[in-house]
Amino acid sequence: MNNITSYYGDLGIFLYYTPIVSAFMAAFALLANRRRTPSQTWLALVLVTFGTGMAASFLFDRYFSASHSEIFRPVNFIFSTANSIVILFYYVSLMRPQLLTRKYMLYFSGGWALFSIFVLLPGTFSARFQPVQGIHRLADLSSLPMVFHLLTICCILLFYTWMGVFILRIYRDYRKFIVNSYSFVGGITLSWVSITIYLFIIMGILDILWMVNTSAGYKMLFNVVSLGAVWTLFWYGSRQSAIPPVDIEPKKKSFKEVEELPVTTDDKQAKLKIQLLEYFNHKKPYLNPELSLKEVAQALQTNHYALSRFINKEFEVNFYTLINRFRVEYILHLIELNKGAINCDTLHAISGFKSRTTFFKQFKEIAGCTPQEYIESRKTEKSDNSTIKTKLF
Template sequence: MNPSEFNSFIVILIYGSLVLLSFLKLANPLKVNRKANFCFGIFLFLWSTFWMDEVLFLITGSVVEFQSLFLVRFIQFLTPVFFYFSVLFYTNPSFTFKITDLKFLVFPIAFLICLWCIRLGYNTPFEYLSIMLILAQALCYTGISYITIRRHQRKIQQFSSNTEGIDLNWLEYIILVLFMVNIIYVMYNLFYNPTSLNFFINAIFLLVVYCVGYYSLKQKEIYPLEENQRKELISINEDSDLEEVKRKLISDEELFKIKEQLENIMAIQKPYLDSELNLIRLADMTAVSTHHLSYVINTGFEKNFFQYVNEYRVEYAKLLLKESNSKLSILGIAYESGFNSKTSFNTTFKKITGQTPSEFKKTGSDL
């Protein structure tokens, strides 16, 4: 198989994988993250159309200017918009569009006007303008998607003690990879023959598509399915972004009382050993509202929920690691301490103690 045939094979794999994956996301057999998966499915289908010219050429044997069609160009322009909408619904499934969200139409309307002018024969100036709009929209939505994901990663630490699987890291990495690949492609187009880069770019995109498929299909529900609980947690997240987080929700006496009660529960009942512990469960145990408990942890202990719970887990793990007669492996100790993976255990343990669990165990055994 020569390089040209191999590149054609990769193109078919990319297109077929994207179309299949888009239908899987739209069908959403697990019924999780419904709005997010619907938007992500549309994004994947629109993304697949960028390889349609090559696929049609392989099928018909002649050049088909599929992407030059008026409607196709406009629909493809919406690809980064639907990616951003999927990020928006992953991070906030209760999001609803308001009148102010008409701002999302600014780029598409401007692009539609450009396309119409090109159709009327004003090719040169509006072709350049359309390219600038494509780049501007791609950069704009890529940027705000990345910022939204980073903000989400901080927010979930307000209510979840284990963020692995709900932090949307895979979307963040995909954004960074696509951004770098596009920069390479643009630079290569400016200084070299772009056709010589097709195989490399398509090979990278194929790997990205498979990674997207793997991580998007295993993405679990981020927020509780119960609507009231979901809205309660999202409202706490919104409050945590305000500068006046430390405004008094309760009196100092009540704050001290809940702090003391919480410390007793953590010491006696050890709820942190439950890997699924979240703010709602701990609030039920303390018989206070999630807002008040979040306030007590943030203000009274000057930590977020994730830090507060995982410090207890690390202290418990340190006791297990010091036991000379313990037959538990590092992974076993991680699970016993309330962590749900060895990776999160190692990362959290080192962040708090400055050592990995293995290093801590070795240091303890040397004493």
């Protein structure tokens, strides 16, 4: 007991306060950024719930507990699951934002509320279901309260396991999407996502152990690791621009409609046009800033001189103008897909344009406005894809 009580000396208080204050500071820094992405907003909420949970745990342990050796505290159960749900929302917003609907969030929030009631009610109506005094009581399976607490831990473990598998699955799909769609774009990597996932897995394991281990040494370990986790998450999360989400069932773009237009009577020309459009639709080579006419001709197994003449005749533009049109329409598609929640820097990074100046110039020339103006218009106006298609082709 003396060893545990002595934890709340100067060093113990410092180690408890530091990750709490750091979590709120990091969250404030993320929220203060007006150009933050939706996933960065969710990361800030992760840090807020984490800091709130640690503060609540500290208050109960320091001021509202008869013994510092108590385990299976309801406050730890409730805030740990709340934080895990916000973490789930963070990764969904990052890699599968189309799933993050109001119904989806209400489903998990409602489940958390029911779980909280399940945890709180027994202790409210019966003194037998109060937190257990010491880890040595874990073997007392003849006690109904102990069985109840162990059942609660098992429920949390099952949820953590499901959440970990789900996040790893959408990460795998998202990584495949990035490789297929942005292989030509420099600076886009998901290694930082894998680092944060493994970090959360470690924190989840430590969190489970926190519920049954109240020793002073373990508290120090947990708080030191928590401090490192907070700033690691902030470092990676604050430096990342938004990456467009996976379009699970991508709609055929306006280029398909071009296929349906009357084509030349020459079968070879018609076949070449279909091959060219399919190549652009599926491979998206225009995202490569270094794309050349020879590369496209080689992919289509044709002569680049013949391909150049074909493009000039069929589309009435040269090769590079055609490529720029594909790039701009792709950007327009991403803005629609993200419902305007994407910034110009991210769009330029993935557009395939070498320079920022060319990107803005071509976008305004084709779309009739700047990227930022178009993004703002999508936030207030209903999408009109048919108008866009008429402008481009």
